[in-house]
Amino acid sequence: MEVRVADNNVEKAIKVLKRKLIKEGVFRQLKEKRWAEKPSDKRRRKERQAARRLRRQMSRARARTTGRPH
Missing domain, CATH: 1.20.5 (Single alpha-helices involved in coiled-coils or other helix-helix interfaces)
Structure with a gap:
């Protein structure tokens, strides 16, 4: 997975990355694996x-x- 940072706008890149991770289900998997x-x-x-x-x-x-x- 790749997110490009344009015009040194790191906040927007983080938001894009978070959206991609949510769509892929990474956060859900982490939550399930916690216990x-x-x-x-x-x-x-x-x-x-x-x-x-x-x-x-x-x-x-x-x-x-x-x-x-x-």
Whole structure:
């Protein structure tokens, strides 16, 4: 990952870097790795994430189908 500093504007470069790291999920991974996770909690978390992904996909599919004429 690379962020260029233009016109010695380090603050803006830091903001851009932070945005890229958030988008990549680095902060989320650091937060998850901070403590040891029991296998049962890990399984439960993964199931919740899968359900959330499925709901999001279904919602997007429903939005696409309702927007088009039948």
